[in-house]
Amino acid sequence: MRLLEASPKQRGQETEQKDAVVVAGIEAVCEPSPQLMMPPLNFAMVDDGIFRSGLPAAANFRFLLSLSLRSIVYLCPEPYPEENARFLGRAGIKLHHFGIQGQKEPVVNIPEETIREALKVILDVRNHPLLIHCKRGKHRTGCVVGCLRKLQKWRLSSVFDEYHHFAAAKARKTDQRFMELFDTSSLLQFSASQC
Amino acid sequence: MRLLEASPKQRGQETEQKDAVVVAGIEAVCEPSPQLMMPPLNFAMVDDGIFRSGLPAAANFRFLLSLSLRSIVYLCPEPYPEENARFLGRAGIKLHHFGIQGQKEPVVNIPEETIREALKVILDVRNHPLLIHCKRGKHRTGCVVGCLRKLQKWRLSSVFDEYHHFAAAKARKTDQRFMELFDTSSLLQFSASQC
Numbered sequence: 001m002r003l004l005e006a007s008p009k010q011r012g013q014e015t016e017q018k019d020a021v022v023v024a025g026i027e028a029v030c031e032p033s034p035q036l037m038m039p040p041l042n043f044a045m046v047d048d049g050i051f052r053s054g055l056p057a058a059a060n061f062r063f064l065l066s067l068s069l070r071s072i073v074y075l076c077p078e079p080y081p082e083e084n085a086r087f088l089g090r091a092g093i094k095l096h097h098f099g100i101q102g103q104k105e106p107v108v109n110i111p112e113e114t115i116r117e118a119l120k121v122i123l124d125v126r127n128h129p130l131l132i133h134c135k136r137g138k139h140r141t142g143c144v145v146g147c148l149r150k151l152q153k154w155r156l157s158s159v160f161d162e163y164h165h166f167a168a169a170k171a172r173k174t175d176q177r178f179m180e181l182f183d184t185s186s187l188l189q190f191s192a193s194q195c
Numbered sequence: 196m197r198l199l200e201a202s203p204k205q206r207g208q209e210t211e212q213k214d215a216v217v218v219a220g221i222e223a224v225c226e227p228s229p230q231l232m233m234p235p236l237n238f239a240m241v242d243d244g245i246f247r248s249g250l251p252a253a254a255n256f257r258f259l260l261s262l263s264l265r266s267i268v269y270l271c272p273e274p275y276p277e278e279n280a281r282f283l284g285r286a287g288i289k290l291h292h293f294g295i296q297g298q299k300e301p302v303v304n305i306p307e308e309t310i311r312e313a314l315k316v317i318l319d320v321r322n323h324p325l326l327i328h329c330k331r332g333k334h335r336t337g338c339v340v341g342c343l344r345k346l347q348k349w350r351l352s353s354v355f356d357e358y359h360h361f362a363a364a365k366a367r368k369t370d371q372r373f374m375e376l377f378d379t380s381s382l383l384q385f386s387a388s389q390c
Contacts, residue, residue, distance in 0.1 A: 037348050152232065
């Protein structure tokens, strides 16, 4: 994004140049209307340099380029889809892979230590701009962003409001319990040392 | 926000100092748990330096301070609520007031010229960081952000997805038609001259 730092006109030119030089070959997998942007499913800006979404499809690659991403934090256990991995390679985006099993209530076991490790990467501004995503951008991404909001000292009801905003009818009480119990103290220290 | 530029620890100290010096008197109208942040209804980050929400309540003032806002773009015809106006005065936030009547379908008449004037303020980075809000952060704010997304060359289906994300069950076909027909060309030029 960052539309307003360079004008859309200027940015259009820059992006086209960048596309041509840095990510030659991506054109072929982009949608038929190359001028228009299509953010991934459940896309949103979380904070300066931090975005969230579901799994990007080829149709979203042009949009992702406009974010000038340095890293992706991927939260599913499955290998990164081949087409997406090729896109990352061409665009020079580093993949941070934290495999968290997709789960269904009532047996939901969210690995706290993995979430903590993912948050360390997210807190490190050297990895920004950064996109956090799982498959649908609801539960795993929702939990990670919820823990980040606790670090930002958001009231729990506001953390849950945001979680519901993305999970909608698929919201899980177990995810909310996880976010409530998540202890941010060790990350506060980590964040302070990285910034 | 901008949690990750200064550590939460550092920021907490800075914010407390700022609160004490710049906005003395705000404590009295804040919620009982002053350490925790409560974003306004339907709050989200739109882009670098641009936020959206419903009408902030006193309980949200501490959170708004953390955004270091320079301006607010208010989209309702009613005078700005007295308590909010006092907060803006104390915090040194400039109010840009564009009165757009709240409407109900089927008779919805969105004043295109007013939306265009609001967008000029929003596009001007000298006004950032900036919060756009109406009453509930759904229709008027949704239309303005939708037009901004068109400027950012988002595909119309993505613009509508985002609009629906906030308007949910209250989404209006008339708003979508307005966004579809809105001509961004004059603003592209304006945006280029400001940035």
